[in-house]
Amino acid sequence: MIRNRTRVLSLSALALTGALALSACGGGGGDNATAELGTEENPVQLGVVGASEAYWTTYEDAVEAEGISLDIVDFTEYSQPNPALSEGELDINQFQHIQYLADYNVASDDTLQVIGATVIYPLGLYSTKHDSLEQIPDGGQVIVPNDTVNQARGLLVLQAAGLITLQDGGNAASNLEDVIEEESKVTVSALDAAAIPNSLPDVDGAIINNDFLNNAGLTGEDVLFEDDPADPASFPYINIFATTEENADNEVLAQMVEIYQSNEDVQAGVQESAGGTAVFVDTTVEELQTSLVDTEEAIRSAGQ
Incomplete structure (x- = not known):
């Protein structure tokens, strides 16, 4: 497969800061930061953990078919994509559930937002x-x-x-x-x-x-x-797309979420990667964000 507009970056923890700085001309910042997001001059920077999974190639192709230029940035540890998003080196990430994001926001005094659901996995x-x-x-x-x-x-x-x-x-x-x-x-x-x-x-x-x-x-x-993913107590474990407050209403990012949620080939790939355990979630952004806020409040209360 020829990829003439996107690239997949694999970053280790030690090389993270320097490597991301070199890619600052992408969607996360740099000279082209004022260009429209998702163009060849300013591709969306999407952070994931495990970009080697085949469904990310399927997703990338589906996104580009809609005219959105995309760079997938692959991280080796869960601890990396949220700081990179907060620092403006990413535009969006997809690797975590609501509970994980809430814990990060509270611990880091951050305000990352939920803009869409993907799946919930039983643990x-x-x-x-x-x-x-x-x-x-x-x-x-x-x-x-x-x-x-x-x-x-x-x-x-x-x-x-x-x-x-x-x-x-x-x-x-x-x-x-x-x-x-x-x-x-x-x-x-x-x-x-x-x-x-x-x-x-x-x-x-x-x-x-x-x-x-x-x-x-x-x-x-x-x-x-x-x-049990069907247990209401499992709602905070719904996996999500996250971005910054500034980008929470970005139409290009919302379109990327919709592609993930609606593309049958992407969903089939996700299910195959999950060994048949993925449960796709149909819920509103408002419900997801409410769960994030409630979970953050519970974490703060527990720490008092």
Whole structure:
């Protein structure tokens, strides 16, 4: 496939600042920042985690077919795309759910906004050693992601599965220190979400984000236990497109969201990448933004 208008950038954490500065002539800033967004002179800078997934190529082609010039910027860690968006090096990102964005906004005193929903993924417990929860032994080793939001959600999954007990029943801010060891069947440690698939053979089970199921050679059918996307309590885990307050009403970005939500080839690719676990969400931006504000308020209250 010839790409004559877009490029995919893969940035490591160490090279992030310098590499983005070099690309400042794109949509995020630089000499062409005043040009209309989405033109060849000022392509939209979209930050994602895992641009190697085939559906991003499909999406890129669909966006360009509508006359929007797009650069996909691939990040290696969840911690990178929001600061890049805040600093003006991106115009939009798509890698996180509402809960993650709320946590970032509160921790960073930022005001990033939701402009559209994508999917909600159940978060699941997987194992290559055991075929059922019952086979996980007392004292078994289980890994959860080490980022704040996914760690809390992963711990709640383990508690619902009957493998651990959390202080006060657990909540969206739970961490490893909240695990009551004497009341838990397994011991839990944390690792970067992207590194967990490679460590799965060494432990009895792991909470694996859907972004990395393919890396582990797994599909949704391999899950031992997962939370329920249909539960109203899962609403903050809807994945989203995010941008800055200044760009929240940008028509080009809104069109990009609509393409993602309506293109059947893109949706098929997302579903394939997710191992059949993705649940596409049809909800308004207003509902999403209300959930973001409510979640931010809950986080602030919990920290007081």
